[in-house]
Amino acid sequence: xxxxxxxxxxxxRNDTDKLPKVLFxxxxxPMIELGTFIDKLFLNLITANxxxx
Numbered sequence: 623x624x625x626x627x628x629x630x631x632x633x634x635r636n637d638t639d640k641l642p643k644v645l646f647x648x649x650x651x652p653m654i655e656l657g658t659f660i661d662k663l664f665l666n667l668i669t670a671n672x673x674x675x
Contacts, residue, residue, distance in 0.1 A: 646665070646668060648661065648665055
């Protein structure tokens with residue numbers, strides 16, 4: 623298993639004609655209330671995207 627932390631700058635390349643697929647897994651870690659709020663907001667915005675299944 624590989625866990626990718628996208629906190630660091632990175633890029634992705636797709637040399638095919640197909641759309642890329644990304645799996646988001648939210649791993650719980652204790653944070654201050656603001657961090658928890660931002661985490662939940664980010665996940666809600668992702669799931670509201672029409673391209674996300």
